[in-house]
Amino acid sequence: MxxxxxxxxxxxxxxxxxxxxxxxxxxxxxxxxxxxxxxxxxxxxxxxxxxxxxxxxxxxxxxxxxxxxxxxxxxxxxxxxxxxxxxxxxxxxxxxxxxxxxxxxxxxxxxxxxxxxxxxxxxxxxxxxxxxxxxxxxxxxxxxxxxxxxxxxxxxxxxxxxxxxxxxxxxxxxxxxxxxxxxxxxxxxxxxxxxxxxxxxxxxxxxxxxxxxxxxxxxxxxMDIRVGNGYDVHALGSGSSVTLNGIEISHTKALLGHSDADVAMHAITDAIFGALSAGDIGQWFPPSEQKWKNASSEIFLRKAVLLCKERGFIINHLDCTIICETPKIGPHAEKMRENISKITKIDIDKVSVKATTTEQLGFTGRNEGIAAQATATLIKK
Structure with missing residues (x-):
């Protein structure tokens, strides 16, 4: 032709x-x-x-x-x-x-x-x-x-x-x-x-x-629409604050982990990796590597966002649920949404952050740790 x-x-x-x-x-x-x-x-x-x-x-x-x-x-x-x-x-x-x-x-x-x-x-x-x-x-x-x-x-x-x-x-x-x-x-x-x-x-x-x-x-x-789920848990130990979705919150304990232990941002990041069929945080940022010691979880999320762009996807929606007895998430949820929106470059009305408890049951009920789960929806450009 x-x-x-x-x-x-x-x-x-x-x-x-x-x-x-x-x-x-x-x-x-x-x-x-x-x-x-x-x-x-x-x-x-x-x-x-x-x-x-x-x-x-x-x-x-x-x-x-x-x-x-x-x-x-x-x-x-x-x-x-x-x-x-x-x-x-x-x-x-x-x-x-x-x-x-x-x-x-x-x-x-x-x-x-x-x-x-x-x-x-x-x-x-x-x-x-x-x-x-x-x-x-x-x-x-x-x-x-x-x-x-x-x-x-x-x-x-x-x-x-x-x-x-x-x-x-x-x-x-x-x-x-x-x-x-x-x-x-x-x-x-x-x-x-x-x-x-x-x-x-x-x-x-x-x-x-x-x-x-x-x-x-x-x-x-x-349309090629992908949905990914992320789930993460971190133990609580001695300390005076926790970081969730990049927002530092005063607390009687601190989350323990190789990086900054931001359990909520880890769940969101894993949800995006999952929607891309791209493994998980542990594969991209192995805890065995010293360079990730105390690293900001924002680095991990930005990598997931970049991978979306490279593979031709846009993030359509993010939903994150934080599971804990304390601290109270409600007063900080809006700041978390704003921070995730800024990092991912999506509208804030496409970011949901909420919390629930386990009615004092299990490790979260005993204040031994905090869990988070997230869902990411991606659309092929």
Missing amino acids: NSITAIVVAAGRGTRAGSGIPKQYREIAQKPILHYTIDALLAHKAIDNIICVIHNDDKQLYKNAVSRINNPRLSKPVLGGATRSESVFNGIKAASSEYVLIHDGARPCLPIVALKRLINGLEKYNACFLALPIVDTLWSISENKVQKNISREMIWKAQTPQAFKLNEIYNAYENTNKSLTDDVAIAQSAGIEVTPILGAEENIKITTQNDFGLARQIIGNT
């Missing part, structure tokens, strides 16, 4: 979708719609580069949306025009490949199988586009009254991407009425024969607020 450029049209304002920002920059599961759209195109290795066409007012929104995409195939964006057709033409003029795929920035759920069918179609046809045959019954309506049944045999619903030879679609845009809103229509008006390729039901375009719910459902079915 010869060279292919994907042009992502993302210069629209998306007013029908509501919200204060264009729909392509709104988020689903902490990831902008446009990010999903670009990822779907990057999934096919035949696409050599991707050019996004953006609105002049959206430069910072675009920068934020692609900040986690580290792929040389994503080229610098170009600015759009006053209409979709002008924006598409600006993207076409920035391309230098043999073929171009023109794709809506608000179609985040393009499946790889449909994209493969389209690109394979370029081996047979000069121009092709994804589309779906209509399966519902169609009626002509006038003044809110049914007029006549419309045959659906020759009616298909257009999707994107739409694929063309670069030189042909360039000439079509240069010499054709740009008031047309569909690339296939512009190609046809220039005499280019265009062939439909079977698309996919999930390849929806987000247009209204209701479409976001469907997109969340589709994306949720394909």
Whole structure:
């Protein structure tokens, strides 16, 4: 296959979708719609580069949306025009490949199988586009009254991407009425024969607020969501304070351990390692190694956070339960949440710290030690 450029049209304002920002920059599961759209195109290795066409007012929104995409195939964006057709033409003029795929920035759920069918179609046809045959019954309506049944045999619903030879679609845009809103229509008006390729039901375009719910459902079915559990125990010995989630609390005893014995932060760290299938603290920071003697547990948690980033995950939620009779955790829970939020760089409303007792039963009930358990939820970027 010869060279292919994907042009992502993302210069629209998306007013029908509501919200204060264009729909392509709104988020689903902490990831902008446009990010999903670009990822779907990057999934096919035949696409050599991707050019996004953006609105002049959206430069910072675009920068934020692609900040986690580290792929040389994503080229610098170009600015759009006053209409979709002008924006598409600006993207076409920035391309230098043999073929171009023109794709809506608000179609985040393009499946790889449909994209493969389209690109394979370029081996047979000069121009092709994804589309779906209509399966519902169609009626002509006038003044809110049914007029006549419309045959659906020759009616298909257009999707994107739409694929063309670069030189042909360039000439079509240069010499054709740009008031047309569909690339296939512009190609046809220039005499280019265009062939439909079977698309996919999930390849929806987000247009209204209701479409976001469907997109969340589709994306949720394909997301890599990990859950990890952590549990740790440290004995109490002589001392005057304990450190829990990085917060020092006055106490009649101290936690004993090779490091600073922050049992709560250890549980959170192990929960993250567990979600990554990456072992536990003991494997990463062996207690047999003297360099970890009295080490701050913040070092351990920061390592787990870094590993998340390296493996392409974001931390979606952390929940920590501290199990002890004393000290009382409630007065310090908010500071613990703030500290964990700062270290992990996630919103504080995604960090939960709470406490319980064992009703004076067991080693925690006898004030012989403190236990903690934690759950970490991670999402693949």
